[in-house]
Amino acid sequence: MDMTYDTVIVGSGIAGLSAAYRLAPDHDVLVVDRAGIGEGTSSRASGVLTAPVDYPDQPEWAAHATEFFRDLDGTGTFDWIDREYVRGVRPDDRDNAEESAAVDGIEIVDVEECGDVFDDNAPYDRALVWEDCGYCDVDDLLATLYSEASRRGVEFRPDTTVTSVRVTDGAATAVKTEYGTVEADTVVVAVGSTTRNLLADVLELPIRTFTWNVAYLDADLDDGYPMGGDPNYGAYWRGTDDEQLLVGVEHCYESEPPSEEEAFGDRLDAFIRDELGGLLAAVDAETDVVRYEVCPMADATTPDAKGIIDAPKEGPDDLVVAAGFHGAGVMAAGSIGTAIRSLATVEEAPFDLEPFRLDRFDVRGTDFEFASMFATEN
Numbered sequence: 521m522d523m524t525y526d527t528v529i530v531g532s533g534i535a536g537l538s539a540a541y542r543l544a545p546d547h548d549v550l551v552v553d554r555a556g557i558g559e560g561t562s563s564r565a566s567g568v569l570t571a572p573v574d575y576p577d578q579p580e581w582a583a584h585a586t587e588f589f590r591d592l593d594g595t596g597t598f599d600w601i602d603r604e605y606v607r608g609v610r611p612d613d614r615d616n617a618e619e620s621a622a623v624d625g626i627e628i629v630d631v632e633e634c635g636d637v638f639d640d641n642a643p644y645d646r647a648l649v650w651e652d653c654g655y656c657d658v659d660d661l662l663a664t665l666y667s668e669a670s671r672r673g674v675e676f677r678p679d680t681t682v683t684s685v686r687v688t689d690g691a692a693t694a695v696k697t698e699y700g701t702v703e704a705d706t707v708v709v710a711v712g713s714t715t716r717n718l719l720a721d722v723l724e725l726p727i728r729t730f731t732w733n734v735a736y737l738d739a740d741l742d743d744g745y746p747m748g749g750d751p752n753y754g755a756y757w758r759g760t761d762d763e764q765l766l767v768g769v770e771h772c773y774e775s776e777p778p779s780e781e782e783a784f785g786d787r788l789d790a791f792i793r794d795e796l797g798g799l800l801a802a803v804d805a806e807t808d809v810v811r812y813e814v815c816p817m818a819d820a821t822t823p824d825a826k827g828i829i830d831a832p833k834e835g836p837d838d839l840v841v842a843a844g845f846h847g848a849g850v851m852a853a854g855s856i857g858t859a860i861r862s863l864a865t866v867e868e869a870p871f872d873l874e875p876f877r878l879d880r881f882d883v884r885g886t887d888f889e890f891a892s893m894f895a896t897e898n
């Protein structure tokens with residue numbers, strides 16, 4: 521006999537899996553994904569876990585996210601690797617940087633104190649250093665959330681496409697799949713860049729597709745090489761376990777959906793060729809690019825480059841939406857899961873959910889300018 525679940529979660533990316541993990545102890549949960557579990561965009565992430573850097577206006581949210589990884593460390597195959605994040609500061613950005621450094625866990629230092637991280641001609645005179653950061657293998661993170669949620673009774677239905685959300689008397693009551701209908705008290709939709717399309721009949725959302733492009737460089741880094749990035753180039757980097765430098769660059773599509781040519785744009789190439797050697801001492805004209813990794817699946821973004829996690833009043837009751845995490849979904853896993861749980865159970869979250877509400881936007885369609893996630897930082 522078919523059962524009614526407490527919660528059906530559509531999407532087994534980092535948002536869906538972290539919600540399943542958080543709800544598992546006391547809820548009957550089913551997770552449905554059109555592909556394999558955790559095999560979407562989340563599986564392509566770089567594993568940069570820098571919530572204090574990328575959510576500077578939400579310190580409680582960021583701390584909750586980081587604590588989650590520290591607690592999860594050693595569970596299943598998941599390891600949190602502690603690593604400082606160091607960002608060079610240009611002289612004309614000193615005021616902003618000093619403001620950022622007023623927060624616990626962030627230090628501002630003279631650039632000389634960063635050893636030989638930066639090139640001698642780099643345009644920085646100071647550097648911001650975040651301590652409470654790290655990185656991980658994202659496949660291990662996804663697999664661990666999957667196995668821990670399964671162990672606590674969450675059911676998973678992979679290879680099952682959800683075609684619509686059923687609304688009865690103003691409330692979401694089920695999802696329709698290609699193999700039949702699944703009833704639930706609460707429906708969570710966490711399908712990344714396809715969220716807008718899936719919900720088109722019940723709720724309009726300001727979500728667009730975009731992506732990151734990534735390359736690995738043979739930079740022969742020292743053990744413990746700090747993570748970093750430069751907002752001027754929409755770029756981040758980190759060392760890998762085999763001493764390569766992983767470099768990622770924000771890549772905003774101009775059209776929707778992007779043409780193939782656009783998706784495989786050369787902005788990353790230009791950054792590595794023309795700029796990176798002038799920023800980092802470890803990179804010069806001789807440094808080989810070992811491989812490029814152009815993510816074939818899109819990520820999603822919103823008008824302010826921050827996710828939507830909400831049970832929006834303008835949508836049906838009992839519907840929770842979580843999408844649009846730009847380049848900062850994996851690092852926020854612990855908080856996204858807690859936020860979804862609190863909306864599904866009407867418990868109070870241990871942080872403010874206001875910054876993630878849909879009604880912060882005036883726009884609802886896809887007709888909005890891309891905002892870099894780096895532009896919202898200071």
Ligand SMILES: Cc1cc2nc3c(=O)[nH]c(=O)nc-3n(C[C@H](O)[C@H](O)[C@H](O)COP(=O)(O)OP(=O)(O)OC[C@H]3O[C@@H](n4cnc5c(N)ncnc54)[C@H](O)[C@@H]3O)c2cc1C
Nearest residue numbers: 531533534535554560562565566567568682712849850851
């Ligand atoms: C190259 C790259 C590097 C990145 N690096 C980082 C990083 O280092 N740190 C970080 O924090 N973030 C990073 N990000 C961003 C991060 O990957 C995203 O913010 C995050 O993965 C989004 O997760 P999600 O669960 O919202 O969506 P997704 O991972 O896209 O999950 C959505 C799921 O829904 C499923 N689905 C879609 N439609 C349906 C349907 N109709 N029915 C059923 N299932 C459906 C998909 O199969 C998929 O599994 C990176 C992104 C990219 C592209």
